[in-house]
Amino acid sequence: MSAVIPPLTLDSIRSVPKVLLHDHLDGGLRPETVIELAEAVGYDALPSTDVEELGHWFRDAADSGSLESYLETFAHTCGVMQTEEALVRVAAECAEDLAADGVVYAEVRYAPELFAERGLSLDAVVQAVQTGFAEGERRAADQGKNIRMGTLLCAMRQHARAQEIAEVAVRYRDAGVVGFDIAGPEAGFPPTRNLDAFEYLRTNNAHFTIHAGEAFGLASIWEAIQHCGAERLGHGVRIVDDLKSAPDGSVELGRLAAYVRDRRIPLEICPSSNVQTGAATSIADHPIGLLTQLRFRVTVNTDNRLMSGCTVSSEFAALAEAFGYGWADLQWFTINAMKSAFIDFDQRLDLINNVIKPGYAALV
Numbered sequence: 006m007s008a009v010i011p012p013l014t015l016d017s018i019r020s021v022p023k024v025l026l027h028d029h030l031d032g033g034l035r036p037e038t039v040i041e042l043a044e045a046v047g048y049d050a051l052p053s054t055d056v057e058e059l060g061h062w063f064r065d066a067a068d069s070g071s072l073e074s075y076l077e078t079f080a081h082t083c084g085v086m087q088t089e090e091a092l093v094r095v096a097a098e099c100a101e102d103l104a105a106d107g108v109v110y111a112e113v114r115y116a117p118e119l120f121a122e123r124g125l126s127l128d129a130v131v132q133a134v135q136t137g138f139a140e141g142e143r144r145a146a147d148q149g150k151n152i153r154m155g156t157l158l159c160a161m162r163q164h165a166r167a168q169e170i171a172e173v174a175v176r177y178r179d180a181g182v183v184g185f186d187i188a189g190p191e192a193g194f195p196p197t198r199n200l201d202a203f204e205y206l207r208t209n210n211a212h213f214t215i216h217a218g219e220a221f222g223l224a225s226i227w228e229a230i231q232h233c234g235a236e237r238l239g240h241g242v243r244i245v246d247d248l249k250s251a252p253d254g255s256v257e258l259g260r261l262a263a264y265v266r267d268r269r270i271p272l273e274i275c276p277s278s279n280v281q282t283g284a285a286t287s288i289a290d291h292p293i294g295l296l297t298q299l300r301f302r303v304t305v306n307t308d309n310r311l312m313s314g315c316t317v318s319s320e321f322a323a324l325a326e327a328f329g330y331g332w333a334d335l336q337w338f339t340i341n342a343m344k345s346a347f348i349d350f351d352q353r354l355d356l357i358n359n360v361i362k363p364g365y366a367a368l369v
């Protein structure tokens with residue numbers, strides 16, 4: 006008797022183990038939490054206090070065609086994340102929501118400086134978020150869903166605090182902070198503005214990724230890798246600008262694209278977010294199709310679940326529909342992500358061999 010392979014539906018995709026490397030804490034709040042926290046902290050600038058309306062508002066406002074206006078929506082999430090209680094709650098719910106979606110390992114990022122507007126110290130911010138993640142891991146485990154959370158600290162490209170944030174990341178490396186990133190507007194803020202921070206991190210054997218090749222092209226990717234030493238690329242989709250397709254269907258890789266593929270530099274691809282910021286025209290036309298075909302180290306991510314109304318499972322489902330992906334492809338994305346995580350090699354291997362592979366094998 007041949008094995009019955011279940012069809013890919015949102016529910017069946019939720020049931021398999023998934024790994025998420027690129028997700029912003031301040032882009033993943035539940036709309037009802039934004040409303041309740043706004044009331045609790047006295048934030049009165051929300052565009053709506055109706056749960057459904059507010060959820061729509063975030064998605065519509067982020068659906069702007071430009072990274073700069075997409076980023077404006079974060080004023081409202083950061084606005085309500087200015088107390089320790091709020092940060093603990095948001096972080097705990099983040100871990101719970103990801104676990105409910107079947108994510109078994111997640112690296113969630115945020116910029117501590119954005120939560121210090123009402124006087125919290127950077128240390129207090131980091132400690133509150135770690136407390137929340139641990140609480141969320143516990144609650145998820147109680148529901149039979151095991152998730153491990155890793156933290157990435159971001160510095161904002163437009164502020165000049167990268168060195169300071171990098172030092173915080175290294176200080177909390179044994180308390181769950183597994184790496185560093187720079188985020189914010191890409192055009193006009195090349196990653197080389199923060200060379201001191203990247204050199205500090207490399208000197209300390211610390212891991213970092215850089216948002217590059219989202220709203221700006223190859224120059225940004227080249228700087229991130231060759232000048233800054235990024236291990237992974239946040240988005241990195243514009244690497245397709247270094248690919249030449251011939252009429253016979255063959256594709257020629259430029260030197261940078263070849264370098265990225267040869268060195269297996271992970272691409273943290275976020276399909277829905279890219280459509281909203283204009284980095285891709287649609288899911289069906291998203292460069293992830295070609296990059297996957299060419300066997301770049303592609304990973305699939307949410308970026309901002311609130312702004313895109315997405316989960317890892319819904320991103321997988323959308324890609325499966327657009328490109329005809331099956332379970333083997335979803336497992337490939339998942340193992341790519343696990344291999345690219347910033348935790349120890351033996352722990353990555355353990356999750357691959359003891360959680361991910363058995364999870365997909367159990368399907369048939």
Ligand SMILES: O=c1[nH]cnc2c1ncn2[C@@H]1O[C@H](CO)[C@@H](O)[C@H]1O
Pocket residue numbers: 029030031032072076079083114115116119159188189190216219278308309
């Ligand atoms: O896709 C993105 N590109 C660049 N920056 C982003 C993106 N999504 C969110 N942020 C920025 O990262 C900060 C820390 O989490 C957010 O506040 C937002 O400003």
Ligand SMILES: [Zn+2]
Pocket residue numbers: 027029188216239308
């Ligand atoms: Zn991002």
